[in-house]
Amino acid sequence: MTRTPLADVACSIARATDLFGDAWTALIMRDVLTGVTRFDALAHDLGISRKVLAARLSRLVEEGVLVRERYQERPPREHYRATRKGEELYPVLLALMEWGDRWYAGPAGPPARIRHLGCGRDTTPVSACAHCGEPLTVGNTTQLPGPGGRTGPGTRVLGPLLSGREDGREDTPEAGRAAAV
Amino acid sequence: MTRTPLADVACSIARATDLFGDAWTALIMRDVLTGVTRFDALAHDLGISRKVLAARLSRLVEEGVLVRERYQERPPREHYRATRKGEELYPVLLALMEWGDRWYAGPAGPPARIRHLGCGRDTTPVSACAHCGEPLTVGNTTQLPGPGGRTGPGTRVLGPLLSGREDGREDTPEAGRAAAV
DNA sequence: CTACCCGAGTTCCCCGAGGGAACTTAAGGG
DNA sequence: CCCTTAAGTTCCCTCGGGGAACTCGGGTAG
Known part of the structure; x- marks a missing residue:
């Protein structure tokens, strides 16, 4: 697959998508913000492969969206919590x-x-x-x-807007x- | 990959993610709403493989998010436009x-x-x-x-909310x- | 003291989706 | 007549996801 790197494109959507544009990440964030923060709980709740879950979680920790922290000492157990950056994905x-x-x-x-x-x-x-x-x-x-936009040919930003679209029909x-x- | 089907989970985020939780879909929608509606323009602008672009576009058309329509007769050329459902992805x-x-x-x-x-x-x-x-x-x-939620064990919705989170530190x-x- | 559970990952194998580039089809244009 | 453009389609290869088993550290029950 070698997912095309989108993080360096001059577009915030692409940057956000580079992290968030994955079927599981949104669901993981939903769960974590919802209080499902433990590895096994996430794995069970989402039905995600444990391998992929581990990969996603470490990516999210790398990105500073989640923090892995110990929630009990004996036996030592870790879970994941959203940082401010993570919480701001709420919208x-x-x-x-x-x-x-x-x-x-x-x-x-x-x-x-x-x-x-x-x-x-x-x-x-x-x-x-x-x-x-x-x-x-x-x-x-x-x-x-x-x-922050390197304005030039090929630069894509959101929205120069619809050309013709005054019909009003289409679907509900x-x-x-x-x-x- | 056999992407786990999320569309039938009792969670609107999962349903939306089933379609939108893909690195390219968000970028395609950005472009289409932006006025980049032709196949080649999209392929070039996004740097996406033409194969994958074709697959995404037909999925989006199937889902009623885009419509494929002829924009000139001679030579016959088609492009893609957002439906209302597609436009509502704007937020x-x-x-x-x-x-x-x-x-x-x-x-x-x-x-x-x-x-x-x-x-x-x-x-x-x-x-x-x-x-x-x-x-x-x-x-x-x-x-x-x-x-619409089959309320029961395992039902996940967004937000029973943070347990302890009154620190105020963490990152900016x-x-x-x-x-x- | 040993046996049996956790919770939290890691490892392995298989398969299918994505990247990339070439090929196709249809209609102009020089 | 050949080249070009638009819009896909086909082929091969690789890599990432699914799934399930295995590991590892530390209880706890008997």
Whole structure:
């Protein structure tokens, strides 16, 4: 496979994807943030091969997303906890979950709810503008080269935006669900 | 590899990850939403193997995330465009990008900026509560089983939350950067 | 004191997915 | 008539994932 190295591309998505763009990493982070922090618990909960789990965990520790630490001395046992860098992946998980809920929840509804302790209500996460709080969409944002971007041919950033897309038709979550079946 | 099927797990993250948890899919969606919609353009821009690109694209079309459509008749040429389902992956991309910016942007700053056309300012996306607009974090949210969840042993949802985590130390983006180097 | 469980990995083998490059098909263009 | 472009497809090779067994350090039960 020799996964193409994406970490050095001038794109934050590529960099994030280099770590996170793996079927297991998101699930591992979900579990760790959820309180499933022990090796065996993760292996059992995820159904992941122990070999791959060990590899992912050490990669995540290398990256500073998790820390391996002893949680009891006798017998010595280690587990994994999220660092701040790891915790900040939470919005990514929320976005994935929200999307999965919208497009794959059966008629029964989503498998989980997120309760916001701040306002006490079950909530859905939205990607909002840090300044005005309005939701950010493909349609109301545009991308510009940033200071850290080696701006040049081939430089890819997110979003010069849709060319023609004013139809409004296309599918709904329900249609999507049906199509997926 | 025989990638373990995650799509049928009672977790929206797993379902989303089943599609999106692949190094290339996020980059492909970024490009398509960005206006890079032609096969060769994608292959060239991403440096992805044409074989894998073809496989990913047809998977994404199957899933209803992209549509393959003719953009000129003579000679007949097809390209790919995002459906609504595809566009709604935007928040996931934004979250990944934001995280990448926070933790991997060099001293020069992030490679790209997001301009919110609504308020006209360069913005950073935050995951906010749909009700009160407050940012959602690991610390201020909790998860509860949802209606669609087969609640039982082994059911994993996001977030019963951190046990002990009131230290406040650990690393900062800068420390993380340094550690990653 | 020995035998039997953990928890946390590591090792082994097999197979299939990804990389890479060449080949194909269809329609212009010089 | 041959070259070029777009959009894939095919082939071979390697490497990483699945799966299960094995290891290793340290209890704990009998």
